[in-house]
Amino acid sequence: MAPTTDCAAAFSAALLELARTDERICIVNNDSAETHSALGFQAELPDRFVDVGIAEQNLVGVSIGLANAGLRPFVYSASCFLTARALEQIKNAAYTNANVVFCGFVSGLAYGALGGTHHAVEDLAWMRSIPRMTVLAPATPNDTVAALREAMTHDGPVYIRIVSKLDTPELFPADHTFAYGGSVQLREGEDVTLVGTGLLTTRLVEAAELLAADGVRAGVLHLGSVQPIDAEAIGRAARHSGRLVVAEDHVLNGGLGGAVAETVVRTHPVPVLQLGVPNEYAPIGPAEFLYEHFGLTAQGVAKRVAQWLA
Template sequence: MAEVKKIATRESYGNALVELGAEYPELVVLDADLAAATKTGVFKKAYPDRHIDCGIAECNMMGIAAGLATMGKIPFASSFAMFAAGRAFEQVRNSIGYPHLNVKIGATHAGITVGEDGATHQCNEDIALMRTIPGMVVMCPADDIEAKAAVRAAVEHEGPVYLRFGRAACPVINDRPDYKFEIGKGTVVREGSDLTIVATGICVGNALEAAEMLAADGISAEVINICTIKPLDEELIIRSAKKTGKVVTAEEHSVIGGLGSAVCDALCKSYPVPVMKIGMQDCFGESGSASALLEKYKLDGKGIYGQISDFLK
């Protein structure tokens, strides 16, 4: 069997910016002294006059991005998710969201797969925070291909966008000729009839692993990849729920306010079914390797499989 290609979506972010920089001369990149980690350093090398290092000052960086947007630029403000969404929340809300400016926020190192950096840097609250800002598009791509497509879609979209990227390498699952990306649209990556698994980010690949294990038990799981958490593809989720009658959500994020909450909102409104939310269960992470943490918090394929098995019992 051929080895599955793996790449971190933060790498995809940097590569996409370089590619789009040639097409969009108005695209500028801001970073908070983290260009080597966020991978915007590759853009800096290609377009040094369009890369601004704002220092360790994310709040100020968001204000600079807002100002650049008012002058017709397409700014990408880049930092770790903990700082982009957490430290700078007020500036994102008031300086970018409130005037609905054309600022894109590239938030890397999200979730527990930041690993050894520990709980202070493992942002499991950013999706919840960004979902609450009116008019903010929130995306969490599952792999390299989707990450690049999401960055392109963000450039083409008029208005604020929050893009969530990971530190850990994840398998490429969208490498197919019919792949098409659209903001607000999910994708069925595995057909099923007994259960719907709605996943985002790194958990999409892990949900597919879990679906294989469930198949060995005679359970047919449908897996939906949701990159755009806001606006959510409610139609797709409800259609699948009507077919299977049970829904599980999986995310590398708190079960409070993230994908699971968005899915529950949609189903409660239109088609209530039993739902289990898999994610960080109202707790902080800890220091450890990405793989060890995914295993401990039951967010790897085996962990998702085990939780679903218990849910079905």
């Protein structure tokens, strides 16, 4: 694997590059430019950088107003505040079919010891329940940049769940493209398929290697597009390996595991093991401690899968 890098920084650098030639692009943020690597955009394109202060309802409302004029606003916020505080405004952005890209930074448990107010582990469930909303959860820096390019071609609202503060290994080339409603089969395996999105995907790749050392042939399927979801790829994996494991840094009810389970019961029912955050609040500690606590590391996933298959 390539050296580890930061998805949020890659995303913001790519957005600035696009904005230099596309005058429709603007950023609307809630006093969070530094946290989300947007200081460069703010310095270079101040007229298209709107800081609404600490006010997420207004953040989203303003972005819908900008989109109405043909601009392409990117809403920058920690995903915990964006998706929870402004959920109704986001719903109405989708009802209006506004071309707004909601960028949910510091997703999952990345805020670590700040605790439950700052963990964003319900957002996939909320966002994928909204009609017209596209929900993307890229896994690596290049995947995140590809999701940005995909969002720019899309008509209607998009939510991108962005990995921040936790470096990830790169799995994709720089010219990688992100397929709307598509997926990437990262590894083939006959015994079980590990299905992931966002941060967990790279951990599943590593978990599959650990399992291989124990003689378990595990495939890995990356569902970067959570809504719409690649039902065909899920069905293929279900038929091919007969068992699915879904892992996500999200509560177990309603996230990717829910989406995959909904799909397989309609297409090819197989046992599904869901790994994620149980419906409870995390203990206090640094992010990596929390990921270990919930078994959302390569080792943790490999262990649970081995137990399940035994």
